[in-house]
Amino acid sequence: MKTQIWILGGTGRSGRTIAAHLAQRGLTAVLVGRDAHRLHAAAERTDSETLQVPSLATAVSEIGRQRPAVVINTIGPFTTTAPEVVHACRAVGSHYLDLANDVAALSAAFEMHDAATRAGHTLVTGAGFGVTATESVVVKLCEGRPAPLRVRVDMVPSMAMEEGTAGEALIGTLLGGLAGRRITDGHLAPARILSDAVRLTLPDGSRVTTASMPLGELLAAHRASGARHVLSASSETPASPLIRAMMPAVSTLMRWERLRSFTTRRLARVRVKAKERPREHSWGHAVATWADGETREGWLRLGDAQAYTGAVAAEITSRLLAGQGRPGAYTPAALFGSALAESCGAEYLLPRPGGRGHASDSDPTR
Template identity: 30%
Template sequence: MCSDFVVLGASGTTGGLIAEELVRQGGRVVVAGRDAARLARTAARFESGAVSVLAVDLADPASLAAMAGAGKVLVNTVGPFTRLSPSVVAACLDAGTAYLDLANERAAVRALLDRDAEARERGATLVTGAGFGPAATEALVLALLKAEVGAAAVKVATATHSAYDTDGVRGSVTEAMAEGATSYRAGELVRAPLGEGATALTFGGAIRTVIPVPAGDLEAAREASGAPEVTAYAAPRGSGTSDGRSHAYAELTDTDGRMHTAELTTGEGFAFTTAVATATAARLLDSPPPGAWTAARLLGAELVASLPDTKIQLGR
C-alpha cells in the first residue's frame, strides 16, 4: 500500500524532526535514506508499525523510482540540493509523486522554479524552499504585496537562532556561498565577492549587520514581487540572536518611491522549518495545484503567520 509521505534523509536531524511530526499528525510515513543502519535506529524511535524503512541509492535510477513510488508526497531533506535534488525530482515526475524540498541555495531554488512549465504539462507539483529560508521572508513580501501594487525594489533579511549545527546544513551553505554575493539589478542577476555590500538593518529589536547572500530567499522574493531590484541578506552564520528567537525582515519600495516594511518573528529555526515542511506536505496530499512553487506561495502568508510561535507584523 502506498504511504502518505516519504521523508528522504529521515535519519538526519531535520528529516527526523519532520518524520516525527508527520507521524504525530497521523501520516503514514516511509523513512528513506542512504544508510540502512541509521534508518533502523531512526525507525526504532517510533512505535512498531508507525513507519516503514527504505534504503535508497541516489545514483541508481531503479532505487530512486522505487522510493518515488512509495508515497504520495516525497519530502527531500538531503542537500546540497543543487547537486543532489535533480535526480530525485526526475523520479518524482516519472512516478506522479508530489515533490517537496527544503532548499535554500539560490541555484537550487531557481532550477526547480524553472521547471514550472514542465510540471504543469505533466500535471505534477514541485515545491521548494520549505524552511525558515526562504519561506519566512517570502511570506513577508506576499503580505506587503496584498496592500501595495507595483514593487520597484525589495530587500529581505534573516537572523536565525538554531539549536543544531548539522553537517547537511554546513555542506549546503558552503556550496552555496561559493557563488558569492548575488542580487538582482535592473532584472539581471549580478555577482560580487562574498561580504561585499554589507549593511546594517534594524529588525527583531536590534541593529544587525547583514551581508548579501546567494540564498533561495533572493529567488523567492523576486518570484513573488516581480521587482527588478532584489537583494537577500543574512546575518553571518554563527552570529545567532541574543533573544533566542529567529527573525525575518522585508522592505518593499513601491513604484511611487514609498517604503513599506514587515517583520516575522518565530522560535528556533529548525522548529519553524519543521512546521513549514509538514504544513506544505499536508497541503500536497489534497489535490495540489500543478506547477513549480515555493512553499510560502503555495501556503500563503496567512498560513505561515499561523504556524506555532510565529507572528508577522507590518510596519510603515
C-alpha cells in the same frame, strides 16, 4: 498511488524534525536512508516507518516502484540530488518538496515548472525556514499592490545545535551559496558577497547585523515582488571585517569543482558542539520601496529555525495530501500565500502607521 510520505535523508536533523511535525499532524512518514542503525533510532523517536536503501539511486528506483504520494527530499546539495528525484516523482505523479536554499537549486526547480504542470504534479522547493520566512513577508507587504522598485530581505535564524558533524548535505549547500548575486534591473547579476551590511533593530529591541548572502531567498523575493532590484541578506555571516574582506576570494576559489568537493568533505567531518538557541526568536524581515517613495517594512517572528523548517515541510505535505496544491513548481508562499507561515506557528509584525512600535496580525488596532 499509495498515500505514503517518504522522507529522503530521514536520519538527518531536518528529516527527523519533519517526521516529528508530521506525527503532530497525525501523519506517519517513511524514513528513507542508508544506515539501518540510524534509521531504527530515528524511527523510534518519531514513530515512523523505515526503508533502507544502499544509495540515493536505489531510493529513486523505489519511488518508481512504490509510488508514494509525497516525497520530501532533505539531501543536499539539491542541485545534485533534486533532478533525479523530481524526474522519478514526475513519472509516477508523486508530489515533491525539498529544502533547497541556494540560487542554483531554486533556478533549476523553476525550470521544471512546465514539465510539472504537464505531469499534474506539484514541486515545492525552498520548503524550509530561510525561503519561507522571508518570501512570506514580501508576499504580505506586496498583497494587492503594484510591483515595488526595490526589495531587501534579511533572514535572522536562531536554532539550537545538537552535537555531531556538520555533514556533507549542509556544507555542500553552504559552499554552493557562496557565489555573490543580486537582482539588478530585473536580472540576476554578480555582486560582492557580505556587502551592504546593515545593523537591524529587531522588534524585541535587540540588534543584529546582516550582510548580503545570496541564497534562495533572493529568487523567491524577486518572484514574489516583481521588484527590479532585490538584495537578500543574512545574520549568519562572519562578523569579522577580515573574514568579510577575504570572502570574495574564497567564493572565487569555491567555483573550482575539485577544490569545492575536497573542502566539502573536510568541513563535513568537523565536529560541532551542542549549543543552545542564541536568542528566543528567529526572524524573517523585508523592506519594499515603491517608485513613488513609499516604503513598507515587515517582520515574521517564529521560534527555533530548524523546528520551523520541520513545521513548514509538514504543513505543505499535509496540504498536498489534501489535494490543495496545484501542478507546477513553486516556493511555499507562492503556492499557499502569506497565511502558510502563520499555519506553521509564525506571526507577522508590521510597523504601525506613524512609526511607533509594531502591530501583529492579531492586534485589534490594525
